[in-house]
Amino acid sequence: xxxxxxxxxxxxxxxxxxxxxxxxxxxxxxxxxxxxxxxxxxxxxxxxxxxxxxxxxxxxxxxxxxxxxxxxxxxxxxxxxxxxxxxxxxxxxxxxxxxxxxxxxxxxxxxxxxxxxxxxxxxxxxxxxxxxxxxxxxxxxxxxxxxxxxxxxxxxxxxxxxxxxxxxxxxxxxxxxxxxxxxxxxxxxxxxxxxxxxxxxxxxxxxxxxxxxxxxxxxxxxxxxx
Numbered sequence: 001x002x003x004x005x006x007x008x009x010x011x012x013x014x015x016x017x018x019x020x021x022x023x024x025x026x027x028x029x030x031x032x033x034x035x036x037x038x039x040x041x042x043x044x045x046x047x048x049x050x051x052x053x054x055x056x057x058x059x060x061x062x063x064x065x066x067x068x069x070x071x072x073x074x075x076x077x078x079x080x081x082x083x084x085x086x087x088x089x090x091x092x093x094x095x096x097x098x099x100x101x102x103x104x105x106x107x108x109x110x111x112x113x114x115x116x117x118x119x120x121x122x123x124x125x126x127x128x129x130x131x132x133x134x135x136x137x138x139x140x141x142x143x144x145x146x147x148x149x150x151x152x153x154x155x156x157x158x159x160x161x162x163x164x165x166x167x168x169x170x171x172x173x174x175x176x177x178x179x180x181x182x183x184x185x186x187x188x189x190x191x192x193x194x195x196x197x198x199x200x201x202x203x204x205x206x207x208x209x210x211x212x213x214x215x216x217x218x219x220x221x222x223x224x225x226x
Contacts, residue, residue, distance in 0.1 A: 006046040065095050
């Protein structure tokens, strides 16, 4: 549905104004619905716990799923997690919860732990265009001089096309030369990294070992500065 994303910081009156407008639009969208396409309600309320709880209480239960909006807009990471948990604790458990515009691999792993089911984010593609590549042990800034003669793949644990066929040194050369292939290969890798992350997260949930997966993933991700 249509909503108004509250900026950060926003006072309680400002957040309430946006909340009321978003609630009106949500009702109008639901009433105007003419197809079987999935329609998600969007939760706003800024960084105000009571507003987000009130919003969810007043939002119709007839949506196909629920989006958590207004986060990752400049607030501290821990505050984002807190607001995420406030929302998931009060949204229906039998419908998908979608955290909008988030985020880093760490953000995703933490949000899943708080009950989020779906995500969208430009980071895999945008970062690839800027030579910023995700790996299991941290990020690779491929333009750094230390990769000029590095024969290793981006991530030795990755099975993507880029890692199977190109070295860090060659990828750095492409980025330095401004070749469009640099962005394409980086995008292939970053998207594969995210898809594999979510595949492993789903498996750990299915096998009831998500806490172990989360601990291991975060420890490895912080083990190297690239």
